[in-house]
Amino acid sequence: MTDTTIEVAGLRKRYGPATALDGMTFTAGPGLVTGFVGPNGAGKSTTMRIVLGLHAADAGQALVGRRPYRSLARPLMHLGALLDASALHPARSGRNHLLWLAQSQGLGSRRVGEVMEMVGLGPAARRPAGGYSLGMRQRLGIAAALLGDPPAIMLDEPFNGMDPEGVVWLRGFLRALAAEGRSVLVSSHLMSELQGMADHLVVAGRGRVIADSGVAELIAAASGDRLRVRTGRSAPVTAALAAAGGQVVQEGEDLLVVRGLPADQAVAVLTAAALPFSELAPHRASLEEAYLELTRDAVDYRAAS
Known part of the structure; x- marks a missing residue:
């Protein structure tokens, strides 16, 4: 398959006084689902x-x-994209x-039928697209992105409007494409x-990349050295672990989060003190x-607490 890595290098963009992009740089490579996330x-x-x-x-x-992209003669055969599921003529059928x-890409009607079936819209192919639900319009947009059988796919918020069945389908579908x-x-x-689907994550904030890493690595870094301890005797367990050098925070009626103690040492401390616990595991x-x-x-936009 042709290399169609999506490369973004040093993008800068201003709209009047507002900076939309401030050196945005990342790649989305073959064989991976790359999540692109960030605040509004x-x-x-x-x-x-x-x-x-x-x-x-x-x-x-x-x-x-x-x-x-604009230099490509038949762009849908290189990159299929969905940015706005409502960008359609409401009186046209999904098929039309x-x-x-x-x-426009020199593709025949047979491919239209194939992608409609791929996304589960075969039975609704001849219905006016203006009557489609948001989830159905998302499926139609994904079908459009697949028309040229492209080796690269780019989708903006494709889960919007999807019912639970649609979410499960789309997760598996995107994994299969990768x-x-x-x-x-x-x-x-x-x-x-994204947690159950993405291999890699690009986290953006204020127009630049904050993090560009594998999902597993991001989760491991966020997990840190914390332990989860579940016990019905929070007060004495907290005292015992704190005395051993742990930093203990109560996060629920029977749940403690502990920093600064390895799991085997925490188990030894609680066992020696005959303190019960039903769970003790890395967070x-x-x-x-x-x-x-x-x-x-x-x-930039945060509700008052």
Whole structure:
């Protein structure tokens, strides 16, 4: 499969006095699902629009397979993208929406039928797209992105409007596309969906990259040296672990989080003191915890607490 790594290098973009991108740099490579996340205003959508040539960067470049997207003769055969699921003519059927896109790329009607079936819209192919639910419009947009059987896929918030069945389907579908060697870049606010799907995560904040790492590595870093201890006798357990040098914080009625003690030492301390516990294990952070820690100082819009 042709190398169609999505490369973003030093992108800068201002809209009047506002800085949208401030040196955004990352790659989304073949065989991986790369999650692209960040708070509102982080520059994710602007970056994707520059990749597609819809906006011009003030500096830097965005390449698909080492070429600007706008230089590609048949771009849908290199990079398939979904930015806005509502960008369709409401009176056209889902099939006709895809047909005019296919014809613009020299593709036949057979491919339209194939991608409609791929995304589960075969039975609704001849219905007006304006009557589709948001989840169905997302599926139609994904079908459009797949028309040219591209080796790279870029989707902006594809889980929006999906019901639970759709979310499960899309997770598996994107994993399968990456397993075929495609580059898959997915912007999402839903960390829970990316945790079970993404291999790599690019975290953006205020127009630049805050973190660019494997998902497992981000979670390990956020987990730190913490232990989870569940016990019905929080007070004496806290005292015993603190006396042994642990830093103990109570996070629930029967849950303690301990720093500064290895698990075997904590077990030995509690066993020697005959203090009961039903759980004692290294704390494993969620992707959401890792994300919130990374973006703590990059959130522009925060509700009053």
